[in-house]
Amino acid sequence: MTDPLITAARNAQARAYAPYSNFRVGAALESSDGTVFLGCNVENASYGLTICAERAAVFAAVTAGVTRFRRAVVVSNVDPPAAPCGACRQVLAEFGLDLPIDGVGPKSAVKWRLSDLLPAAFGPEQLR
Ligand code: THU
Numbered sequence: 001m002t003d004p005l006i007t008a009a010r011n012a013q014a015r016a017y018a019p020y021s022n023f024r025v026g027a028a029l030e031s032s033d034g035t036v037f038l039g040c041n042v043e044n045a046s047y048g049l050t051i052c053a054e055r056a057a058v059f060a061a062v063t064a065g066v067t068r069f070r071r072a073v074v075v076s077n078v079d080p081p082a083a084p085c086g087a088c089r090q091v092l093a094e095f096g097l098d099l100p101i102d103g104v105g106p107k108s109a110v111k112w113r114l115s116d117l118l119p120a121a122f123g124p125e126q127l128r
Contacts, residue, residue, distance in 0.1 A: 021043065
């Protein structure tokens with residue numbers, strides 16, 4: 001059965017701009033009302049300016065006024081599937097640690113929860 005959120009993330013992955021690493025990543029972030037926001041990694045000749053797919057998706061959602069999410073999918077070309085990097089975990093955590101995240105590779109898939117990927121997270125509640 002095809003999962004539309006995985007298909008969406010694969011379509012985003014196809015648009016990755018990754019001429020330096022050749023590591024293409026697509027992310028799909030589903031909001032609590034079902035709207036889907038996409039991101040792909042965008043590299044730069046000044047390597048450190050690269051943005052990951054997951055953060056690109058978060059920024060697209062926030063730019064559209066959306067900050068509540070119910071699910072995320074991250075697609076890459078490795079098995080076992082790549083999990084979000086530390087920076088992306090932190091940025092996702094801003095909007096809720098309960099988030100289920102599917103990692104998808106060419107041959108396998110893994111399910112995580114953000115709270116497991118980022119234990120003892122620092123977040124907005126520490127600033128209240
Ligand atoms: N990358 C992502 O897009 N998401 C991650 O969670 C890990 C890494 C990208 C950044 C860079 O363009 C390439 O993968 C290799 O690090």
